[in-house]
Amino acid sequence: MSGPEKFVLLGKVVGVHGVRGELKLESYTEPRTQIFRYSPWWMRSAAGERMIDGCRGRAQGKGIVAELPGVDDRDAAMALLGAEIWVARSALPKAKPGEYYWCDLEGLEVVTVEGTSLGKVSHLVATGANDVLVVKDAERERLIPFLVGQFVTEVDLEIGRITVDWDVDF
Structure with a gap:
């Protein structure tokens, strides 16, 4: 492997x-x-x-x-x-539109809609209600619900970036 x-x-x-x-x-x-x-x-x-x-x-x-x-x-x-x-x-088969394999999201850069980098996806956690992105940078770790359309505005696997509507202080 x-x-x-x-x-x-x-x-x-x-x-x-x-x-x-x-x-x-x-x-x-x-x-x-x-x-x-x-x-x-x-x-x-x-x-x-x-x-x-x-x-x-x-x-x-x-x-x-x-x-x-x-x-x-x-x-x-x-x-x-x-x-x-x-x-x-x-x-594995190709993911359906709007669906993602966790392994494809891990390591992607996460930026706010304003363009501020929050770090990279360390891993994801299943909470039962929804999946959560664990995003880490040098200073902190953030837990961002993986809810497309609510907090996640775009996932671009080609350039390796997830855009989120998230307050940098949260």
Whole structure:
């Protein structure tokens, strides 16, 4: 997972299922089984990272269960507990107009409608009501609700800038 390619976190291993090496996953995709449409997976854990291609799975109760090539017993599955599942950003479909992948917003410069720089997007936080941009500069951190049309007036991925209607003192 090195080089200029961006990667996106799509889920993680949260348990094992049965004795044949099946894994219980938490998926961040919508719907949750959409995670199986992306390949290859980069499994990242404390033990390191490895690429796995050809993962299959199904919905099971409130979660999902996955079968990974080369993981064919409970011990192999246990070794992956807590592992994160990443895929290359290029493996994801193009975002619909007005929708954005968080990874595409991270690192963008944030300026006010008056042209004052507020810093760069460090990361985003899901609050339930709406997503929030965490914008940092050398002096401070600002939390700006990502509400297009209300606080966010423009997102320009080409030039790497988000324009916001936001008071510099807030």
